[in-house]
Amino acid sequence: MRIGVIGGGAWGTALAQVAAHGGREVLLWAREPEVVDSVTAERRNHLFLPGIDLSPTIRATAALTDLAATDALLVVAPAQHVGAVLAATPVGRRPLVLCAKGIEAGSRRLVGEVARAVHPDAPIAVLSGPTFAHEVARGLPTAVTLACEDEGLRAALSERIAAPHFRPYGSSDVTGAEIGGAVKNVLAIGCGVVEGAGLGQNARAALIARGFAEMTRFGLARGARAETLAGLSGLGDLVLTCSSTSSRNFSLGVGLGRGEPAASLLADRRTVAEGAFTAPVLAQAAREAGVDMPVTDAVCRLLGGASATEVVGALLARPLRDEGV
Numbered sequence: 001m002r003i004g005v006i007g008g009g010a011w012g013t014a015l016a017q018v019a020a021h022g023g024r025e026v027l028l029w030a031r032e033p034e035v036v037d038s039v040t041a042e043r044r045n046h047l048f049l050p051g052i053d054l055s056p057t058i059r060a061t062a063a064l065t066d067l068a069a070t071d072a073l074l075v076v077a078p079a080q081h082v083g084a085v086l087a088a089t090p091v092g093r094r095p096l097v098l099c100a101k102g103i104e105a106g107s108r109r110l111v112g113e114v115a116r117a118v119h120p121d122a123p124i125a126v127l128s129g130p131t132f133a134h135e136v137a138r139g140l141p142t143a144v145t146l147a148c149e150d151e152g153l154r155a156a157l158s159e160r161i162a163a164p165h166f167r168p169y170g171s172s173d174v175t176g177a178e179i180g181g182a183v184k185n186v187l188a189i190g191c192g193v194v195e196g197a198g199l200g201q202n203a204r205a206a207l208i209a210r211g212f213a214e215m216t217r218f219g220l221a222r223g224a225r226a227e228t229l230a231g232l233s234g235l236g237d238l239v240l241t242c243s244s245t246s247s248r249n250f251s252l253g254v255g256l257g258r259g260e261p262a263a264s265l266l267a268d269r270r271t272v273a274e275g276a277f278t279a280p281v282l283a284q285a286a287r288e289a290g291v292d293m294p295v296t297d298a299v300c301r302l303l304g305g306a307s308a309t310e311v312v313g314a315l316l317a318r319p320l321r322d323e324g325v
């Protein structure tokens with residue numbers, strides 16, 4: 001199976017490195033000409049994944065049409081751009097493995113829904129989990145969820161993507177795998193705020209636990225399975241992203257918690273903090289589904305300029321309730 005990767009950011013490049021394990025050929029499409037040039041000439045991606053020597057079997061291209069020569073595509077463009085990039089990609093009936101974590105603004109569609117609308121004949125899989133790109137690219141042990149309804153395709157993709165340090169666990173719950181990854185980015189911004197505002201580790205643990213409760217409420221309402229949300233792509237990724245400044249979402253929250261305005265934190269950044277785009281869409285989708293998501297609403301207020309003191313005070317002042325989901 002020849003693998004194509006759409007997106008030469010940190011994660012697309014790290015996944016290309018995994019897929020190239022053992023000398024297997026990979027074609028990486030990057031939007032930035034300097035990425036194509038540096039991967040081709042130096043086996044490096046200075047822009048998005050500096051310091052990593054890439055496999056010589058990764059070939060880079062600036063032409064999406066070149067991906068016609070591959071058998072399966074890993075889609076690693078940011079969630080807000082997946083629709084446009086896929087529309088320009090020859091796909092047909094080839095499997096799309098979706099690796100972006102987010103919900104499309106405007107349409108409020110999960111990435112899988114976007115991909116199905118653009119390429120209805122392509123089978124869909126989702127790869128998601130606790131995966132900092134720089135760790136994966138360095139060969140550190142990592143496990144992910146690989147969700148696909150078709151059992152045979154799931155097994156074939158898992159075999160093809162697995163490497164000694166990179167272990168996919170199969171699931172048929174595509175929606176659950178998508179929702180965990182999208183929601184955890186929003187919650188990670190909240191955890192970053194707790195850190196930046198100096199609110200303590202008790203508050204962070206409470207936010208992770210109550211955030212997981214609202215991820216579960218939203219996921220179940222959208223047809224996800226509880227076991228998926230409690231697995232690598234849900235709780236596993238939530239714990240990772242809520243605990244480290246290696247996370248762009250957590251770091252954005254740290255800045256907000258210190259009182260820096262969202263606009264300046266987001267301006268001119270080359271890397272993506274998906275939660276900032278997903279938060280308002282998720283809040284709207286939750287309202288429409290009648291699902292209570294107070295932490296997500298709080299993150300929206302913080303992104304809109306409200307102070308951490310005011311937002312956290314309002315969260316704590318909500319009426320007392322039983323724990324549960």
Ligand SMILES: NC(=O)c1ccc[n+]([C@@H]2O[C@H](COP(=O)([O-])OP(=O)(O)OC[C@H]3O[C@@H](n4cnc5c(N)ncnc54)[C@H](O)[C@@H]3O)[C@@H](O)[C@H]2O)c1
Nearest residue numbers: 008009010011012031048078079081100101132133271272
């Ligand atoms: N970096 C990680 O550790 C990691 C891990 C797992 C999942 N992800 C997810 O992977 C996705 C891609 O993130 P990343 O970290 O590789 O990106 P990145 O932050 O390293 O780089 C930004 C990416 O956005 C692309 N981009 C910017 N504007 C674009 C446009 N108009 N059209 C198409 N592409 C555009 C750039 O080409 C680049 O590939 C995100 O959904 C992210 O949540 C990232």
Ligand SMILES: O=P(O)(O)OC[C@H](O)CO
Nearest residue numbers: 129130131132247248249
């Ligand atoms: O840097 P973040 O916040 O986009 O997180 C990266 C990955 O999604 C962690 O699994």
